[in-house]
Amino acid sequence: MIPEVLTKMILYFKDDARRINHALKVYGFAKAISSGENITNDQKDTLEIAAILHDIGIKEAEKKYNSTAGKYQEIEGPAIAERILEECGIQKTVIERVCYIIGNHHSYNKIDNIDFQVLVEADFLVNIYEDEMDADSIKTIKDKYFKTPTGIKLISSIYNCAFS
Numbered sequence: 001m002i003p004e005v006l007t008k009m010i011l012y013f014k015d016d017a018r019r020i021n022h023a024l025k026v027y028g029f030a031k032a033i034s035s036g037e038n039i040t041n042d043q044k045d046t047l048e049i050a051a052i053l054h055d056i057g058i059k060e061a062e063k064k065y066n067s068t069a070g071k072y073q074e075i076e077g078p079a080i081a082e083r084i085l086e087e088c089g090i091q092k093t094v095i096e097r098v099c100y101i102i103g104n105h106h107s108y109n110k111i112d113n114i115d116f117q118v119l120v121e122a123d124f125l126v127n128i129y130e131d132e133m134d135a136d137s138i139k140t141i142k143d144k145y146f147k148t149p150t151g152i153k154l155i156s157s158i159y160n161c162a163f164s
């Protein structure tokens with residue numbers, strides 16, 4: 001299931017290696033964080049699939065609105081994810097949950113469960129590095145958005161320079 005979704009994401013992004021790498025990194029951190037948390041097998045599935053596909057709306061957002069802003073990714077992402085996941089034969093309830101997370105993944109007030117929370121933390125761990133955020137931004141992100149003990153442990157370890 002997961003390998004098929006990974007391959008489809010890679011093919012969907014075509015030659016956009018940066019976005020493919022971003023998705024793979026978020027997926028890796030999501031797995032690492034969830035391994036230290038209480039999470040059901042179903043939530044692990046929705047988290048891992050959402051991590052792989054969370055930014056899948058970005059190409060359509062660029063095409064239609066000439067923007068990569070979060071809200072446009074949220075609008076465009078779910079329909080593309082749904083199509084990919086139907087092709088993979090993923091069950092409807094899983095697709096619905098994944099689409100909810102993708103459709104709200106920049107709307108932090110919509111976080112309603114551990115799968116969504118871990119996805120947001122994993123995305124931040126990657127974005128802090130890719131966007132070369134400064135120490136103050138890292139501190140704010142940690143205080144405001146990190147909730148899981150494992151996520152807090154990882155952000156403190158990787159970006160410890162920001163907290164010393």
Ligand SMILES: [Fe+2]
Nearest residue numbers: 026054055123
């Ligand atoms: Fe992302």
